[in-house]
Amino acid sequence: MLTKAIAILGSTGSIGKQTLEVVDQHPQALQVVALAAHSNWQELLEQTKKYKPSLVAMMDSTGAQELAQALYEQAIDVPVMVGEEGLIAVATHEQADTVVTAVSGAIGLRPTVSAIEQGKNIALANKETLVAAGALIMDMVKEKGVSLLPVDSEHSAIFQCIQQQDCEQARLILTASGGPFRDYSLEQLKKVTAEDALRHPNWRMGPKITIDSATLMNKGLEVIEARWLFDVDFDRIDVLIHPQSIIHSMVEFTDRSVIAQLGLPDMRLPIQYALSYPQRWESCWPKLDLTTLTGLTFQQPDYKRFPALELALEAGRADGSMPAVMNGANEVAVHAFLQRKIGFMDIPKIVKETMNRHEWVAKPQLAHIQEADQWAREFAISMVKLTREDSE
Numbered sequence: 001m002l003t004k005a006i007a008i009l010g011s012t013g014s015i016g017k018q019t020l021e022v023v024d025q026h027p028q029a030l031q032v033v034a035l036a037a038h039s040n041w042q043e044l045l046e047q048t049k050k051y052k053p054s055l056v057a058m059m060d061s062t063g064a065q066e067l068a069q070a071l072y073e074q075a076i077d078v079p080v081m082v083g084e085e086g087l088i089a090v091a092t093h094e095q096a097d098t099v100v101t102a103v104s105g106a107i108g109l110r111p112t113v114s115a116i117e118q119g120k121n122i123a124l125a126n127k128e129t130l131v132a133a134g135a136l137i138m139d140m141v142k143e144k145g146v147s148l149l150p151v152d153s154e155h156s157a158i159f160q161c162i163q164q165q166d167c168e169q170a171r172l173i174l175t176a177s178g179g180p181f182r183d184y185s186l187e188q189l190k191k192v193t194a195e196d197a198l199r200h201p202n203w204r205m206g207p208k209i210t211i212d213s214a215t216l217m218n219k220g221l222e223v224i225e226a227r228w229l230f231d232v233d234f235d236r237i238d239v240l241i242h243p244q245s246i247i248h249s250m251v252e253f254t255d256r257s258v259i260a261q262l263g264l265p266d267m268r269l270p271i272q273y274a275l276s277y278p279q280r281w282e283s284c285w286p287k288l289d290l291t292t293l294t295g296l297t298f299q300q301p302d303y304k305r306f307p308a309l310e311l312a313l314e315a316g317r318a319d320g321s322m323p324a325v326m327n328g329a330n331e332v333a334v335h336a337f338l339q340r341k342i343g344f345m346d347i348p349k350i351v352k353e354t355m356n357r358h359e360w361v362a363k364p365q366l367a368h369i370q371e372a373d374q375w376a377r378e379f380a381i382s383m384v385k386l387t388r389e390d391s392e
């Protein structure tokens with residue numbers, strides 16, 4: 001078995017740590033060469049001691065200083081880089097052949113672009129990158145001849161379902177848990193707190209994606225992600241609420257045969273598959289016991305109670321700079337909700353208003369996308385302020 005050298009962007013987060021658990025299970029197959037995080041220097045210090053990467057980076061300068069000091073005191077000789085430059089250095093590290101993109105948010109875009117430019121293969125968890133700049137990323141992937149494999153559970157499922165299949169005219173069926181508020185009324189949704197929204201019924205994930213799951217924005221982002229990963233039109237992608245999160249997604253082929261991928265809600269499986277593909281490595285994670293399931297149920301999503309899903313689909317169909325704007329506004333609104341500055345239903349309101357005010361660009365280059373993202377964030381911040389003033 002050849003050893004794969006991996007760099008991880010966001011190694012201290014939910015996906016990052018689970019990637020390292022996969023490394024622990026397959027130390028002969030996977031070697032960690034570079035790690036990056038935002039500010040959690042204590043966790044990155046422990047990871048550095050255990051995995052002995054050749055380079056580490058932190059976005060936050062205070063965190064980087066603390067980490068460098070601690071490494072120095074413990075006589076560990078590893079360079080520490082800082083800021084976006086540091087993330088890019090990790091993503092393009094000369095020893096890395098694969099980059100696991102596990103940061104949260106569009107901050108992952110620039111390092112991912114640099115990694116592809118340098119011929120690195122990508123194991124993509126950071127869906128916001130593909131949402132903001134799908135056309136650009138997929139063109140670069142083709143041009144550079146690198147692979148970009150999905151880590152996101154639904155996309156991993158679809159990727160597994162389509163192997164060696166004739167996918168012409170196939171329909172993708174993305175499953176969604178429905179989140180913690182699946183059966184809430186609009187009135188109830190207006191009153192939910194961040195604590196309520198952070199209680200995902202099936203998955204333990206970072207805060208941003210957990211809120212996106214509660215608004216169903218996560219599923220909207222995933223439809224756009226699927227559109228780019230599998231090169232299908234929006235009218236061939238369906239979303240189906242499946243509260244048990246056992247079927248991770250399905251594909252309906254032209255002959256009406258439906259292939260589904262099943263498993264326990266455990267991200268280590270799709271992470272491992274993105275790193276082992278085309279092989280399947282052994283796992284020691286808990287097994288799905290079909291006899292314990294009390295039922296697999298499905299229902300249509302409700303776009304009225306969960307307008308974020310509709311907004312994401314609208315942005316995806318508009319294409320150009322709109323998905324980056326929708327995503328940037330959503331990141332700001334989710335952050336404000338987590339800081340208890342706005343209500344749950346203010347999230348889609350702010351995203352909608354930001355999209356309405358955007359001056360659309362048809363075929364944006366990277367600089368246009370970054371500009372649109374920046375504009376969206378500033379506009380959304382002003383909307384957060386207005387929303388707060390109105391509620392006082």
Ligand SMILES: NC(=O)C1=CN([C@@H]2O[C@H](COP(=O)(O)OP(=O)(O)OC[C@H]3O[C@@H](n4cnc5c(N)ncnc54)[C@H](OP(=O)(O)O)[C@@H]3O)[C@@H](O)[C@H]2O)C=CC1
Pocket residue numbers: 009010011012013014015016036037038039040041059087101102103104105107125126127128151152153203204205206207208209267
């Ligand atoms: N968690 C899951 O099960 C799934 C996640 N995903 C996607 O994977 C990505 C990561 O999600 P998740 O692991 O849950 O998120 P977490 O919040 O758990 O972790 C985020 C990671 O990114 C780092 N980070 C955050 N902001 C920055 C920044 N500005 N600069 C550099 N590093 C940063 C964090 O560092 P620090 O710890 O220092 O703050 C941390 O290492 C997201 O795009 C998400 O949508 C997709 C499918 C499933």
Ligand SMILES: CC(=O)[C@@H](O)[C@H](O)COP(=O)(O)O
Pocket residue numbers: 152153154175176177178179203209212213214218219267
């Ligand atoms: C684990 C994973 O892939 C998440 O994106 C998950 O899908 C979130 O759950 P929802 O189906 O509730 O969005």
Ligand SMILES: [Mn+2]
Pocket residue numbers: 152153154222
């Ligand atoms: Mn997912």
